[in-house]
Amino acid sequence: MSQNEPVIPKENSFLAEIVQASGETLQVCYQCQKCSAGCPLGDAMDLLPNQVLRHIQYDHREKVLGSKTIWICASCYTCSVRCPNDIDIARIMDTLRHMAIRSGITPGEKDIPVFHSVFLDEIKSRGRIHELSLILKFKSKTRDFLKDTGIGWKMFRLGKIRLLPSTFSGGKEIKEIFNSFEKGKNR
Amino acid sequence: MREVSYYPGCSLHGTAREYDESIQAVASLLHIRLHELENWTCCGASSAHCTDEALALALAARNLAIAERSDRELLVPCVACYHRFKVVEREAKEHPQNRTILYRGNVSIRYALDFFCEGSTLEELKTKLVKPLTGLKAVCYYGCLTVRPPKLTSIEDYENPQHMDRLLEVLGAEVLPWSYKTDCCGASLVVTRTDLVRKLSQRLLSMAREAEADCIVTGCTMCQANLDTRQEGLKRDAGGKFNLPVLYFTELIGLALGHKDVKKWLSRHITDPVRVLRAKGLV
Numbered sequence: 001m002s003q004n005e006p007v008i009p010k011e012n013s014f015l016a017e018i019v020q021a022s023g024e025t026l027q028v029c030y031q032c033q034k035c036s037a038g039c040p041l042g043d044a045m046d047l048l049p050n051q052v053l054r055h056i057q058y059d060h061r062e063k064v065l066g067s068k069t070i071w072i073c074a075s076c077y078t079c080s081v082r083c084p085n086d087i088d089i090a091r092i093m094d095t096l097r098h099m100a101i102r103s104g105i106t107p108g109e110k111d112i113p114v115f116h117s118v119f120l121d122e123i124k125s126r127g128r129i130h131e132l133s134l135i136l137k138f139k140s141k142t143r144d145f146l147k148d149t150g151i152g153w154k155m156f157r158l159g160k161i162r163l164l165p166s167t168f169s170g171g172k173e174i175k176e177i178f179n180s181f182e183k184g185k186n187r
Numbered sequence: 188m189r190e191v192s193y194y195p196g197c198s199l200h201g202t203a204r205e206y207d208e209s210i211q212a213v214a215s216l217l218h219i220r221l222h223e224l225e226n227w228t229c230c231g232a233s234s235a236h237c238t239d240e241a242l243a244l245a246l247a248a249r250n251l252a253i254a255e256r257s258d259r260e261l262l263v264p265c266v267a268c269y270h271r272f273k274v275v276e277r278e279a280k281e282h283p284q285n286r287t288i289l290y291r292g293n294v295s296i297r298y299a300l301d302f303f304c305e306g307s308t309l310e311e312l313k314t315k316l317v318k319p320l321t322g323l324k325a326v327c328y329y330g331c332l333t334v335r336p337p338k339l340t341s342i343e344d345y346e347n348p349q350h351m352d353r354l355l356e357v358l359g360a361e362v363l364p365w366s367y368k369t370d371c372c373g374a375s376l377v378v379t380r381t382d383l384v385r386k387l388s389q390r391l392l393s394m395a396r397e398a399e400a401d402c403i404v405t406g407c408t409m410c411q412a413n414l415d416t417r418q419e420g421l422k423r424d425a426g427g428k429f430n431l432p433v434l435y436f437t438e439l440i441g442l443a444l445g446h447k448d449v450k451k452w453l454s455r456h457i458t459d460p461v462r463v464l465r466a467k468g469l470v
């Protein structure tokens with residue numbers, strides 16, 4: 001380690017894990033808040049992006065992994081391109097979501113992680129996303145059948161929603177990809 | 188004939204069908220033959236990268252490995268797929284020993300907007316123009332991943348991009364300045380947090396209206412869907428109707444080149460574009 005390399009305090013395993021998994025040197029964040037100023041979803045977050053980084057520096061694992069913020073972040077990369085210290089905050093958000101899923105901590109947003117898992121189940125079983133069955137499956141899990149049905153019906157009439165999924169034949173490879181993902185999860 | 192591999196992605200087989208149709212049509216007018224990747228699968232989109240790093244890389248890499256069997260460049264119309272492919276490319280180059288991906292980094296991955304904005308293509312478009320889009324006032328809506336992060340997209344003017352502006356000028360449209368070219372629409376949050384996407388869409392539509400645009404032009408399937416489908420519902424909060432059609436840039440190329448199927452593509456929009464185009468004498 002060179003003399004100028006930012007230090008990770010020994011007792012902060014949370015910070016060390018994130019630095020390792022994301023490859024981002026988030027210790028150099030000096031809280032200028034430029035990331036948060038440009039974040040399009042800041043209003044809806046319980047922690048602003050700069051606060052997320054601060055809590056990581058303070059080893060507040062539960063607070064960060066249980067936040068709404070990590071799920072509300074839309075990965076738009078506005079923060080990442082504006083950070084004067086070249087910290088890729090959007091990439092750190094990805095790392096935090098991965099850790100949150102494995103941690104068993106109750107997620108701050110209920111439906112968003114459910115949506116992602118339904119989406120992945122769709123890929124696993126069909127190889128491609130068939131929008132109609134994705135939405136129906138998601139709605140059956142969240143019991144929110146009435147939201148947006150008007151738009152859905154209009155799209156169907158305009159030929160934007162197809163009743164049958166398109167076919168493919170790469171099923172075996174896709175199963176293998178998911179098998180190794182599931183093995184990794186249980187490690 | 189230019190031979191190009193083509194990865195349509197899931198939404199072009201569904202909600203973004205008119206984008207697929209207009210790309211195929213425009214390609215054939217420009218003597219580009221598209222070879223759809225055999226047995227392509229979903230790139231994993233945001234759900235994979237929000238869940239697990241290795242899974243996200245593997246799902247996208249599978250498609251690039253298929254593309255790598257030929258030396259053709261790969262045309263990718265959906266910017267979310269494009270982004271995932273560029274992430275895999277970075278991984279393949281930075282960590283060639285990573286065994287979770289079967290791709291070696293040899294394909295030239297081209298996002299559709301960048302591809303059709305190439306200098307030589309713009310020159311060709313000028314010679315093929317049948318119906319210049321005279322009088323059509325447009326704002327260019329690039330969205331997020333079309334330009335960001337520049338380390339992956341190589342777009343230098345990512346805060347104020349110009350390439351779609353230049354393309355529409357070549358087509359004869361009047362391109363209006365506005366400050367929301369690269370603001371986020373909320374993307375897939377539309378399914379889970381519709382409230383947030385409504386807010387972001389409303390701001391974008393209001394700003395386009397304030398710029399006095401006749402239409403919004405984009406190359407992103409999520410931006411198109413979010414802005415096109417919600418205008419009716421936003422009427423009350425926004426104090427009046429928007430009626431701002433949201434068009435794919437390829438639909439406008441097709442229109443300016445006089446393609447016969449334009450009406451079919453336009454009929455698939457929720458916010459009707461025909462009315463405004465007719466008023467300008469364009470359809």
Ligand code: SF4
Binds near residue numbers: 028049050083
């Ligand atoms: S922009 Fe960068 S340095 Fe500034 S607060 Fe955000 S992460 Fe920290």
Ligand code: SF4
Binds near residue numbers: 078080089
């Ligand atoms: S990537 Fe996430 S945190 Fe960063 S600006 Fe976009 S929504 Fe906000």
